[in-house]
Each structure stands twice: as C-alpha cells, then as structure tokens.
Amino acid sequence: MNSTPPAGYRKKPSPAGPAPTPPHDMKNALTRLKPRLHRPDRHQVVQSLKAAAAAIIAWALTGWWLAAPMALMAPWAAVALVQGTVYRSVRTAVQLVLMISTGTLLAAGVAALTGNTMIAMVIVLPLTTLLGNLAPVGGQGLYASTTALFVLAYGSYSGPAVGHRLLETLVGAAVGVAVNAVVLPPVHSHHVGALAAALPRDSARLLRDIAEGLEDYDTPRAEQWHQSAEELLAALSELYVGRGWDSESFRLNPGRRLRRWTPAPSTDWDPVWARVANRLLALTLTLWETAAEDRSLPRPPAPALDELGRLLSAAAEACEACRSLMVDGVGPESQDRRNAVLAEGFRALAAVKGQLNGQGPDAGAALGSLIADCQALLDDLTPSGGDADDGAPLPRA
Template sequence: MAVDDSSGPFGSSATERPARRSPLPAVRQYLRHPHLLLSFKAALAAGIAWVIAVSMQGVAAEYPYYAPLGALLAIYPTVSGTVKLGLQTMAGLTIGILLAFFAAWIGDPNALTIAFVVGTGVLLAGWLKRTAGGGTGIASAGLFVLIIGNNDLGYSIGYLIQMVVGVLVGLTVSALVVPPLHSDAAVAKLALLRRTAAQQLRDVSDALRENWSSNDQRWGRRRADLSRTAEGAREALNYAQESRKGNVRRRFHPRDLAKDFEHIEVLEVVTFHTLNITNMLQDSIHGTSREPALSEDFKAPLQEAFTAVSNVLTQWTVDGIAGETLDNAEKAMLHLAGKANESAAQEAPFGAAASIAMSLHRILAAVTPSTELPGHYPSTGHDTETPTETPTETPTETPTEQRN
C-alpha cells in the first residue's frame, strides 16, 4: 500500500503548507524609507561636526557641543529645504545674540530680561516667518547667550562659530550624501488618484443599481477618500519639485515635472466633477423635496456611462486609451445625452439627469486628447460649450455643487 506523504504536519503539499514568503523585499523597502535615510544623514552630520568642533582652536574650542546641535537643526529631507533651514538658523542665531546683548545692557538676567528676550524672540520669529520665511532659533539663542553667556562676548562668538560649523556640515551632508528625489512617489500618488476616481465612478454605478439610501455612510466615505487622495497627490508633486532643487542627482534622473503638473490639473478637474456626481446622485436616487428622483429609464444608460468613462480613466496616461474604449464611451455618452434631454424636457430644466450627464462629459473631455475627443453630443439645452475643453480648466466650486 502506497503511503501518501504529501499531507500531514510534515507534508509538502502546497494546500497544507503555503510557501514561505521571503522577507528580503520588505527589508529592502524599509532600508529605502526616506526617514531612515534622513536619520542616517543626521547622525553622520552630527558626528562629523563633533570631530571638527573638538579640533578647533581659540574660544570656539570651549563649546564643541554646539556644532552637532547646528548640524541637527540644519538637516532637512530635501537639499533646498536644508539650505533654507540652515540660512534661517544662522540668521536667527545672529538676531538672538544681538537681542541678548541688548537685554544684558538693560540689566542682569532676571525674570524681566528673560521674558523680554523670549517674547521679543518669538515675536520676531513669527514676523520673519511670514515676511521672509526665517526666524528659526531667535528666542533659544537669546536665552543661551543671556543666561549661560551672561554678557560674555567670548561665549557668544564661540557659540555662533560652532553653530555655523554644524549648519555648514549639515548642508554638505544633505547635498552630497544620496540627496533624495521624490519623483517616483509623486507619480505613484498621481496613479492612485486616477485609479481612485475611476473606482468612484464604478462605486456610484453600484450605488445606483443597489439604490443606496441618501444617509448611507458609504457616500461620505467615498467623498472623503477621493478628496484626501487628491490633496495627497498635489502635495507629493510639490514635494517632488522641491526635492529636485539643488539636487545633483537630478542630472542622472531627468523628469519633466511640467507634464506631471498638467496631469494633476486634469485629475483635479476629474475629482471635482466626480464629487459633484456623487453629491447629485446621493440626492436624486430617491429624490428630495426640491429634486425629483431619477427616472428608471435614465438609470441603465447612466450606469453604462459610468462604466465607460471609468474605463477611459483607468487607461489614461498608462498605455494610451484604446480606440474601442473611446468608442464605447462615445456611444454611452450619446445614449445618456439623449436620455438627459428627455428627462430635462419632462421634469426640470436643470434637473440632476442633465447635470450628471454634463459632469460626465466634462470628465471625458478633460482626459481625452483633442484629437481623440468623441463627436459632439446632442445638446442638453443647458450648456453651449463644445467638447474642446482644455485639460487645464480650473473648476470653480459653488456652495450648491460641493458638499463640505
């Protein structure tokens, strides 16, 4: 009798014991995490600053501990951010020292002079931040000089020199040790926004088919998810642009961020109209005291249009929109426009049917190149613009279109 040893606690059956996943990809991903790199650079800068500080001569040699502090204060994830922060720190130190000397001239360190230095330092820091983007460390520098230095010029000079040395070390390490570029992260955020908008159109199609109630919590979750993703994409793109300023690695990793900014503008138009569609559907599936419910004849073509436009969004900027996908979207929009005309004629001149159809048309026009735009749709009677809308249109939100 043959013995099947492929099962049991020591068997090799794939169904009994799944293959163990290698931890290497997760480890690699963690090692590439931006915060880990930032921590390493901060540690390296502090160590180098200390080595330089203890080898200095003169009055600065008495205060070597301020050099690592300066390096720590200057380290920032991006090169341009480090330069800006370093300059702000040095300016703040200078102003703080002068402020402390003025307070010491008034009198010895006491509650009044300390309060004066701290209050004036914070006030100046806030004013400089608004006007010149500076003011870092004014109050702390003033306190150190006033209390520890006690009007000692040697302490002030040593403190300033060591802090400047630390800042310069931080700037050098930030600029030369693997300065990060965040272009890939921005591209990933843009792709996530595109997929989220496409999924939302499929979700509202499901909502229409399943007759979600107007107080269903899924409406709010969908809106919040899409809005949050749009904000994250814009922030990631701005951060990617900042990370390339002064970065020597940009020469080896060229990228046209202008094109990415065009994409985010298009996707923000898509987001705006998708949120409007979500809001209008929430009110019109079952109707309100001011808005009649969508007719049953309109629901099927609307679901078809949601799916067709979602498919166009899914393919946009990836491999190019397939001709069949565009044809399907054109047919769905023509069918929907006809139904919207009927609904507008029978119910209200500015009903949800026509508004939803126009928002879908806006989405399709935004993501479709002008040479590939579908043909003109039958007019709904409420909009005279043609489908030649540029993708950089900036939507103007009105209180009645966007929910808070």
Template sequence: MSSGRYRVLASPAPVVDLVRRRREPVVVRTLRSTAAAVLAYLAALWLSGNAQPLLAPLTAVLVVQVTLYATLTLGVRRIASVVAGVLIAVGFADAVGLTWWSLGLLVLVCLSLGHLLHLAPWVEEVAVTGMLVLGVGGQRTEAVGRVIETLIGAAVGVLLNAVVAPPVYVEPAGEAIKDLAARLRLLLLRIGDELVHAASARHVAAWLDEARRLDHQTADVDAALARAEESLRLNPRGRPALGARLVLRGGLDAMEHCAVGLRSLCRSFADLAELRTDENPLYSGEVAAELRHLFGHLADAADRFGRLVTAEVAAITAGGAVPAAAQLRQELARALAQARAGRDRAAALLRSESDRDPEVWELHGALLALTERLMNELDIDRRLRASPTADRPEARRRRDRTTLGGLLRSLRSGELRRWLGGRVDPSRNWSFGRSGR
C-alpha cells in the same frame, strides 16, 4: 546548503523593509540626518575645540531635509537666527546684565526680530540662543563658540545633501496621481453598480461622503507634487526630469476638476433622492443599466488617465519611450469615445423620463452636463480648446509650460527643448491627453 540559503533570505523584516523604502522621504531624512549628526560632531571636535560640541550635530539634524533646496534655505535661516540671538544677548549683557525684566525684554526683542527677518521656523531659536548666551554673562567665547558650532552643523548638513544628491520625488508624485485616479474609478464603479440595484438616499449619502474624501486625497497629491517640484530645484539629478513637472501639474489639475465634478454629480443624485420615496429607487430598468455602462466607461477613462500620467513621467525620467504609454493613450481615447456614446444613449432615456416627470428634468440635465464635464477634463486637448483665451499667443505660451496638452505644441516649436537645455528628443511622439478622435 539549502537551509543556509533560506536563512539568508529570511533577513530581519525591518532591515528588508528599510531597504525597500530607501527612497521614501521619511527614510531618506532619517538616514541623512543620522550621517550628518555624526559628521558634524566629528568636525566640531576638530574645529571648535569644545569637548562636547553638541550644538553642531543638533543643527545638522534640524537643517537636513529631504530636498537640497529645503536644506539650503533652512540652513541659512538657522544660522541667521543664532547670530541674531548672540548679537542681541551680547548687547544686553554689556548694558544691563541678567535681571527678570532684562530677560523678558530680551525675549520680546528676539522674537520680534525673528518675525521681522522671516526666520520661521527658527524664530524661537533667536530667543533660545539669546537666553543661553545672556545666562553665561554674555561671554564672548561662549557666544563665538555657539556661532561656530552652528556654522559647522549647517555647513555639514548642506554639504552632505550637495555631495550626495537627494533623490527626485517625481515618480512618487505620479503614483499619487494614479492612486487618486484609482479611487475616482472605484467610486464611479460603485455608483454604477448600486444604481442597478435600486440605489436609494442611503446609498447617495455614502457616495457623497466618499466624493468629499477625494478632496482630502487631492490635497495630499498636491503636497506630493510640491515636494517633487522642490526636489528638482538645485538638484543635479533633477535636470532630466524637468519635463515631468508639466505632465504632473496638468494631471493633478485634471484630477482636481474631476473630483469637484464627481462631488457635484453626487450632490445632484442627493437632490433627486429627496424627490423619491423610500420605496422608489433613483433609477430602474433600462435607465439604470445604461447609466451603469456610462459610469463604467468613465471609470475606465479615469483609470487609463492616471496610469498614463505615471507612464509618461517614467518615460521622461528614464529618457526613453515606455511601450505601455502608447497603448494607454489608445485605451483612454477608446474609453472616452464609449463614454460619449453611452452619454448620448442615457440622454435619450432621461429625456423620456423627464417627459413623464417634468419635475426632474433639471436634475437630469445637471447629471448629463456633469458627466460631460468629467469627459472633457480627462480629454486634455478638448479642455484647452474650450478656453476663451486659447488662441492668444501669450496664453498659449503660458499653457504650454503648465499643462499636459501643451507638451505637443512646445516640442514641435522647440520652445520646451530650449527651456530644458536640449535634453528632450523632439522626435518622440508626445501626444499625451489626445483623444484620438
């Protein structure tokens, strides 16, 4: 019995992995496309009378996307492209028939019409359909059959996503922001550790390369957030998670600015390294130790910020409080307070360094200013108060719909609750991003 139990647990790895990843976009689209192709083929056999209606499953596979909104829009464009190609081909067949010049003219007209009607990514489908219909002499039965199979395939693809609603990709977007914050944390820790071990120009070049790579991950996070926002559109599962869009967009905005600030910080270190000789480190002794503490606290703040985004998103999608969120808010506030205290101590030491070497005072000032910018970006309320239009009513209303700190004001005023159709409990403590100072 024991051996049988272990045989069950030792299921094929691909099957187990597929079940574990069933909510990932690639897996979702693969399974839905397979089901849509089979259903479209069966429906076309019954409705079209064609013995091999392969255009219907082909259309279903091309139309089905990971979100209902994308499936619907692509389905409409696919149908429009086929109908346009059929109509053009029938007109050409009646007028001139199939010749080398009529074929070239047909392709030119079909592609031009596809671009004019904004049928991307199905612009080429207009020409393909036109050539196929023209090749059989523009027969009405062939043209009508092609349109019918396309309609069946598109309808099956759209209905499948409408009946079996696709998942909402809000939580993966939150995880992507948390991963970006984790990479930001690792780079800050690395800078601090290497500063106390006689960091040189070689180390600074590696920091700068890593900071630049953060930009690529930021673009990936932005794509994940765009997919999450699209998955909420027309999706019945997405209504409870509408408020998470505000948290995610505000979190990504803060992470983008932190990545830019950190890259500028590394650039300042690179400028400072040019003034040092190969034997002299960037900083040493008490200055290097204090900068290590400063970057350590900044790393903690970035980590807590990313985890807090994930916790708040989980709270919104689950419709209840997440105990870890309150603790993360406190830890974020504490890390920011410690970072500001460390910045003040580092400023005093760097001022003494500048007195001894006036040539570097500007770079020291840039270093302190950039660390302050990182702290301000992680402290959302402080960044909002610093906006020159923060007190304008229109600006505040726009900000409340698009940023993290505005959640609190929106919930107090009841505006966000009305926008979400009463799905948000105003009694909850939405103080995301507050520093607690």
C-alpha cells in the same frame, strides 16, 4: 444559612489606586490608535538616519576634535538642517545662522552693559521674540529668543564664549547642509508620480462602484460615494503640494544628474483630474439627494439608471486608459482604447437623454442634473487640441 459575619470580622480593604483596565478596553484603545500609526516610508527613514549622522559628525568635530566648550550648538544646528530638499537646507541654514547670531550678540551685548541677568532678560527676550515673528525666516525665528535665553541663563556672554557659540553653529550648519546634499540628496519625483497615478485609478474605482450600485443604491451608499469624491479633491490638493516639493528638490541638488529617478507625469494632466473630481463631487451629491427620503428629488427610473450605469462604466475605462497615457506615455493602443470606451459612453449618454421624454418636472430635474454632470465628465475625458495628448476629438452626443 446565617449571612451575618462572625464577631471580630473585619473586611479586607480594597487595594488603593484605580481598578485595572479590562483587556477589552485596552484592545479598543489600541484599535482607535492604529489608524493614526503608519509605517515610515523610505524617504522618512533615509532623512532620519542622515539627520542622526549629521549630528554625530558635528559633535565629533566640535566636542571631540576641537574640544569646544559649547559643542551642543553644532549637532543641534546639524539636525535642524537636514531638510526635505537641498535648497531648503541651504535657505534654512542662512536663516538659522542669522537668528542664532542675532540672539547671541544681542544677549551678550545687553548683559555686558547691564551686568544683571534678570534685567538683560527683560530687555532682550521681548526684542528677540518680536524679531523672530517679524523676520521672513519662517519657523527659524524661534532660534533668536531661545539662543538669547541660553546665553543669559548660562552666563556665557564673554567674548570667547560668543565666538565659540557662533563657530559651532557654523560648523553644525555646514555639516547638516553637506550631509543632505552629498548623501542621497532628496528627490520627490517618485512620490509625486504615485500621487498623480492614484487620481485616475481612484476615479475609475469610484465610477465602477457607482455604476454597479445604481440599481438599488440607498442613502448610506450614496453618502459614501460623495465622501469618496471629496477624498479625490483632497488627494488633488496633496498632489499640488507634492509638485512644489518636486520642483524644489532639483534646485541646488548636486545629485540630480547622478541619481536614477523617474520624472513625474506632466502637469498638463492636473486640470483634467481636477475637473473630473469636481464632476464626481456634483454627480454623487445629486445621487445622495435622490436617495434621501426627506428630499424632493425622486430617484430616476430604472431604464435611465441602466444607461447611466453603462455610461459610468465607460467613463471608468476611459480613466484607466488616460492613466496609461499619463504614466506610460502616448501610444496608439491606449489612445484607441480610450477612444473606443468614450464612444461607448457617448452612445449611452444619447440613450439616457431619450429617457427624459415623458418625465414629470421633479423626475426630469433629477435626471437632467445627472445627465449634465455625466456629459461634462465625458467631455473632460475627451481629448481636444489643448489636452495632454494628441488624440483626435470625438463626436459628442
């Protein structure tokens, strides 16, 4: 069959533009994007709606009722001042009004003296930008230079214009603070309580996973354990930040006695979980090194791993019992449960110490490192006179 095209045949040009994206490429892109998206929590939804409501109220007061010529300043300030706590709204309001007033007055004064917008910008913008960076006002320093720029760009630096701009800023600031303080004033105890309760739960989950996988663990699994221990430390840092928000949310909060709220677990437990997380980080690192073929630490013998698994299972149960004590309060049932599983853990510790006899130098070093980490872990979970509850100390191995 002749494949030569007939005379006069002209190939149809391909459509311009990039080729359409294959469906599987679009699906892969959505898959990569999905972990970055999350459903907003209740606090985010409430604060967003409050900010929108504050902007609408501020606009209605200045733009509709007062018929102000620059009503944009009021909703702009109102949105910015619906902060995560009432105290932060008040503090930010003072900073914002101070920066906007400074930028407005400085721009209006220099423009009036020079009579030239360009010259006024050259003088004012460096000064307001430097002031915003040097003043202890955080991110509000940006408002000094941006407000000065608006004043000069729109030529609104007459006496009445400056007065309207400052009045509208004050109205917006008052509306934003009032809405945040009166309508469901934010309290962060629930969030902190969830973060605190997650630490013993995740520690117990990791300990159980290690205990169940000690029989035949390999490098990828040991690496995954170590990454989980690092995530515990990251969660602990998040808890510290959350406790700061929780404490701040009760300052200047008029609704702290009216709203129902559950107090967060005591901060006395935070050092306990900090120590536990660090023990797990060291323990999983040693397991990772004993699983790696390019490291000189050998895997502990099977009998020792069996006793280590029993020890770590007991430590996981102790974490769960401590979680009950931390969340629900001190009770004899939770105390008895914790004391029983810790006693089991110390018996397993004594048994695994007996496996040290007859080990070579390298095997003894690997097993000894694991034993030291496990003994410290049990000590961290054992109550003493200065711990978070009044449980009696247990005998050590």
